[in-house]
Amino acid sequence: MTTLWMRYPSMGGNANRHRANAVSRLLLCDDYLTRPIVLNRAAVDQLTVDPEDAINSNATCQSCHSTLDPLSAHFFGFFHVDDEEGLRLATTYLPENEQDWMNYSGREPGYFGKPTNGLQELGQLIAEDPRFAQCAVRTMVEGITQRQLTSEDWPVLQEYVQVFEDNGLTVRPVVKAILMSELYRAGRITDEALAMRVPTVRTVSPTQLASIIEEITQYRWTFSGVDGMSAPAFGLGVLAGGIDGKFVTVPSFEPGVGTTFVQERLAQSAAWEVTTHDLDPGRTEGAILLAYVTVEDRPETSRAAFDQQIRYLYERVTGLPLGKGAPEVDEMMALWTEIYALEGSVEKSWATVLSVILRDPHILFY
């Protein structure tokens, strides 16, 4: 839990205000920093001389700080001053520090004018705030449908809010209602305006992509034991459209050039693992994917096996069976033959075929 407060550090003179704004933004969808505040010259001068005095007395400053600072006062249990024990203190809740607001902002804990008695009461008040249900549902809808809501979505949003409130503010019924809605399940949308707002395909996140590949191939892309697709510092997630939580806080739902590179190289890595495992003549356990061919088979002598294998791969990877006359079978056989002619390796030929199938758009979109 304390990692959230490490993500939003708020030390020294800032007196937990960064954390309070994070709570307001994440749970109430109310970002103080987006408020159109214009400081006049008197306020700037006052801030220069004594920031805390300005915050407490200047009307412009008070338009935010009158509610922000009491909210901030709840988080001093997570507050620490750097010292030799910095890491332990940063990751530990310290109840003895709860009253430290007296030494910093001087504003006692409260929630929009109502005095509170600690974090538990704050949590209850947030849950009772109508903005919380609106914000939570909006966050769910936007996350699941991968689009930003507009004013035209207001009626639908209220239906989901009702579901949320009727079920004691539990998430599962709302998620179910969103997933079962006609708009979410629509394969095509004929209304042009609606089609521009509601995507009929959604893009997998980097971690979803890794999970899908793992589910199909049993392969996980790791580097010195670190999961390459989920470790923010490794950089693959951001390149594949994910977030790093610091600079990149909004995922990209349109696949970028980085996404195509990541998918390609992950597919190649996974395909090689599967191929060397499945085509190993000494293998004792079952095949992962290449169950219909052996290292001895060639397209010209084992066409039926190749046909069966390629159809199986497509169905396993995309979830969709190829049609009777689907061109993919012949194309993959041709690819196999071309690669074999260049590389002279059955393993590399199958690995290439499998990697191309793993780069299918059905993997990336759902």
Added chain:
Amino acid sequence: MKLSRRQLVSGSLALGAASLLPSARAEVGERKFLFFFAGGGWDTTAVFDPHYGSEDVDMEEDSELGEVGNLDFTGGPNRQRVSRFFRKWAGKTAIVNGMDCHSVGHDSAANFVMTGTSASSYSDWPTLIAASSRNDYPMPHVVFSGPAFPGTRGETVVRAGGGRLISLLNGAIVGQSDAPAPLVSSPADRIADAYAYRRVARYAEARMEGLGGARALSLQDNLERAMELEGRRFEAGLDDLGTDMRAQALQAIELFRLGLSRTAMVGISGGWDTHANNVRQGMQFEDFFAVLDEVMERLSTTPGTYKPWMSDEVTIVALSEFGRTPLLNGGNGKDHWPFSSALVVGAGVAGNRRVGATDEGLVGIPVDFATGLADDNGDMLGCENLGVTLLRMASLDPGQFLPGVAELDALKASV
């Protein structure tokens, strides 16, 4: 007849010649932007905004006022490289002072300075410029180092830092994992790419309408870009993107020249958050201006793609998330300060001009946006004003992104 990228890719796949691609985009010239960012908060008095004679501002010892044309700056024996830069390039250089960054928190101020807002859904200036390009760029906005706020336009941004992009591009990453795999030869790789591309093209063709179609088409577009980058990585020197500010900046110019990118971000080396030992700022500025000088030399001697020289096509913008307090603290450091400066150099810039000002206490004062001069009847200058001006210099309509924000006309060369 002008061929589209898709027509070229289709043709090049058939011919096995991806190198046909670059000629498609040189026909329409677009201004490129190289951004530098000093993460941590630079001391504006160390170069851009000298305040000698003010009791409310601590200037660096042994420094003295430097003047070239209409530009004054912090000079002296410890600012040799800074002085040399202004002597050589003042005519192409504008200094923006007294710019309100609206925050003294690193994250939120960086967000403000780069996007003009604090909202995380807004894209930063280079992303907006790159995303709005008329031409196709395989790496529209390339981030070598420094911040990136892609907002909702993540597909525009390619992070080149840390070598990760390169290892993906040349395939080395498949040999670096815990279960290393061999790479097939380049011809085999291109054949595989062509098959993967056909499947994606069919998928996109079946979904042409609405937002879903746009995503499918984006996949197809970006697969094309990836294939082009793979094919041109040696030409573009992408196998060595460099790990330092100088190498990255010079590589950015090369990407511009080859039409691979329109905007780039390079972090300015050094620890700028000098709560102690503020004197480091001067040394770091020296290093930065040495690189900036080399960048300008390179731009001025490299033929442009639609103008005589690259220096006529590229605008350089140097920023930091905020400035530092006017007075030293007890540790000879300076703390966070909301008023900052920016340096804008090159194409489209009204050079030899100082825009905006601070008072004797380093507080921004009202400015006439048409002249750039202090004016009691003017407006306070914010980072958003600089941002929308850059958008205009990139031939975009800023009103589409931040409506109602005034442009800083004094910064534009046409004024």
